[in-house]
Amino acid sequence: GENVEQHPSTLSVQEGDSAVIKCTYSDSASNYFPWYKQELGKGPQLIIDIRSNVGEKKDQRIAVTLNKTAKHFSLHITETQPEDSAVYFCAALTNTGNQFYFGTGTSLTVIP
């Protein structure tokens, strides 16, 4: 099955700085890569996603890049704000088993 690794597990940045979270996956058949933000006591919420036919996608301060050859994808948050503080999860969807595999999460703290 798919194996998704996520780094770092914790990340602290100053407000206004950028944050980058990286994930690797093992199954070359994976073709959909969403990123979720989970705030305390809430379920994960989709913030951005990318398909394997695209190398980069941007939505305001959030961007995701995908390198299919290296099997890794990254989340980039620019101009971070305190409200960006949360746990972020990457995931990969395989088109063989139609199952999502999640990374272990990154706890992001934005220091005012």
Place this chain on the structure above:
Amino acid sequence: EAGVAQSPRYKIIEKRQSVAFWCNPISGHATLYWYQQILGQGPKLLIQFQNNGVVDDSQLPKDRFSAERLKGVDSTLKIQPAKLEDSAVYLCASSLPYRFSSTDTQYFGPGTRLTVL
């Protein structure tokens, strides 16, 4: 639109007791997922339904966990009997099939936090 609803939000039981969780997906979403999220980890899929049929239950501990989605809408997840290691947040999510929505976006409910003593 209304989101995924789950109840209860919190549950505390003793080991060997039984517990059930309920999920109401977003209206029209044919696919429903139950995940187990242990503290400090990412969600792990327990079972996936397409309408009222099981698509994947390979990671469901079937000796103690069961789930059903009888009418293709609401779903219940049951644990009987519970063990200490079942303490976790149980998340329900729903989505439209890709061929209908061009996306596999899963929408998660708030989860049920289970503590087994």
